[in-house]
Amino acid sequence: MSLWNKHAIFEKNSIILSVGILIVVAIGGLVEIGPLFYLKNTIETVGGVRPYTPLELEGRDIYVREGCYLCHSQMIRALRDEVERYGHYSLAAESKYDHPFQWGSKRTGPDIARIGGKYSDDWHRAHLNNPRAVVPGSVMPRYGFLADSPLDYRHVREKMKVLRVEGVPYTDEDIAQADADIKAQSSPDDTAAVDALDKRYPKAVAHAALGGAATPTEQDAVVAYLQMLGTTVDFKLYDEKANWR
Amino acid sequence: MVDHKHQDIDAATGTATTGHEWDGIKELNTPLPKWWLYVLYACMIWSVGYWILYPAIPLPGGETKGILGWSMRGAVTQDLADLQADRAPMVNELNKSTLQQIASDPKLAEFARAYGHSAFGVNCAPCHGANGQGSKGYPNLTADRWLWGGSLDQISATITHGARYGDPDGHQGDMPAWGAQGLSKQQIDDVANYVYSLSHKTTEDVSAGKKVFADNCTPCHGADAKGNPDMGAPNLTTRIWLYGGDKADLVQTITYGRGGHMPAWGAKLDPATIKSLTVYVHSLGGGQ
Known part of the structure; x- marks a missing residue:
């Protein structure tokens, strides 16, 4: 027991105590902070992942505003039953442009990491307006008001600039064209504008705004966001074995 | 401070004290329970073994891999392969057989229904309902009425x-929006009355609507209004309605048109799953 008694040396000498504290905190810092500088090597190299289009970005902000993450996760874990139900497990690369990520930790509703393209736009609208209309046992609140709220995207450029500082590769052109891209993505009939959008954001899907309106509603933005979730990675080109961990 | 060479033993409990004394009150220094201490030591030894065997410590060049070479993603890949191998005999059987063979072989049909039921829950239930009962705009699969045929x-x-989902082989064709196609409000009202009269007893004179129907609607819905599954035109003589069957619903349908979307599942699901889903849906009660 004699070694344990040496703590008296620390307790009786404030300088030695301070140095001791410093050493312990430094070790803790090294272990906890150090790995954060090497986060890049946890992100898989995959093709297809792209930044959100301005409309999807606005939809995502509404998703966060309404607290959807409190009941829906966006993280398919590498477990058999999850992969069977939801599809390929989520990759780190798929949320590399999320600030903050929406992985969530609670599933009152299902995981929606791969909801994109699974249902029609009409289904999403009916479901947002009244979840019970399509899923009788659902406990999700109604979000019908989203369809009545015109999308306020005055600040979309500033948002994109901030995200660029955080590492999302928006170009100057992307930011300059943000308003045009929002309009293009909510009017699929304007093929020239949609093509320009597709060039900037490959595989972006244009969704007819509700009732063909000129200004998209908040619901349109949320639907655009939901319909792209989990759709960007082409798993045929993904080297699965190289990314086993 | 404590002088452990001369431990002070509390007379009443026989336990050592910390040696601190405040106005004659001493603090017992009760040792940790032995079992607890040994569990702690065992955990420490376990963790060393874990670090060696499994991925553990993040380093600049990637984490330590552990000598077992285990990885969570590798494990789930193996799990899924095992699952596939487990199902393989029956799934192969499904792949080889035609739909008719599956439906007539009791053992295969039972497997297909179970397999289809689980796939239905994941992929189809959000629109068609957990039991295939459907809802407004999403067809009921348990009734003996089919938009696109029930064989x-x-x-x-x-x-x-699918239907109207971009697949060139999918079902196409919408119900046109007659409000924008030249029918007046009066004509739409008339034809709605006529269609309503096909499934309800009515004393109203519907001859005006009958004429509008004959001029515009028969190419798809047929002269007898019994519909045509090749065009997805529903039978209008029953009381089964996809978008509601009261007059207001009918007027809305005729004025603005209809055309629901169903995803083309061939791109997402493998053939055995689609066959199973087919047999399952066919068995829900409405199969023809």
């Missing part, structure tokens, strides 16, 4: 190619 082959085609 095994027709159901399979609908599941594989």
Whole structure:
């Protein structure tokens, strides 16, 4: 027991105590902070992942505003039953442009990491307006008001600039064209504008705004966001074995 | 401070004290329970073994891999391969057999229904309901009425190619928006009355609507209004309605048109799953 008694040396000498504290905190810092500088090597190299289009970005902000993450996760874990139900497990690369990520930790509703393209736009609208209309046992609140709220995207450029500082590769052109891209993505009939959008954001899907309106509603933005979730990675080109961990 | 060479033993409990004394009150220094201490030591030794065997410590060049070479993603890949191997005999059987063979072989049909039921829950239930009962705009699959036909082959085609979903082999064609196609409000009202009279007893004179129907609606819905599954035109003489059957609903349908979307599942699901879904949906009660 004699070694344990040496703590008296620390307790009786404030300088030695301070140095001791410093050493312990430094070790803790090294272990906890150090790995954060090497986060890049946890992100898989995959093709297809792209930044959100301005409309999807606005939809995502509404998703966060309404607290959807409190009941829906966006993280398919590498477990058999999850992969069977939801599809390929989520990759780190798929949320590399999320600030903050929406992985969530609670599933009152299902995981929606791969909801994109699974249902029609009409289904999403009916479901947002009244979840019970399509899923009788659902406990999700109604979000019908989203369809009545015109999308306020005055600040979309500033948002994109901030995200660029955080590492999302928006170009100057992307930011300059943000308003045009929002309009293009909510009017699929304007093929020239949609093509320009597709060039900037490959595989972006244009969704007819509700009732063909000129200004998209908040619901349109949320639907655009939901319909792209989990759709960007082409798993045929993904080297699965190289990314086993 | 404590002088452990001269431990002070509390007379009443026989336990050592910390040696601190405040106005004659001493603090017992009760040792940790032995079992607890040994569990702690065992955990420490376990963790060293874990670090060696499993991925553990993040380093600049990637984490330590551990000598077992285990990885969570590798494990789930193996799990899924095992699952596939487990199902392989029956799934191969499904792949080889035609829909009719599956439906007539009791053992295969039972497997297909179970397999299809689980796939239905994941992929189809959000629109068609957990039991296939449907809801407004989403067809009921348990009734003996089919927009696109209810035979095994027709159901399979609908599941594989969908409806109005960009698949060239999928079902196409909308109900036009007659409000924008030249029918007046009066004509729409008349034809709605006529259609309503096909499934309800009515004393109203519907001859005006009958004429509008004959001029505009018969190419798809047929002269007898019994519909045409090749065009997805519903039978209008029953009281089964996809978008509601009271007059207001009918007027809305005729004025603005209809055309629901069903995804083309052939792009997402493998053939065995689609066959199973077909047999399952066929068995829900409405199969023809």
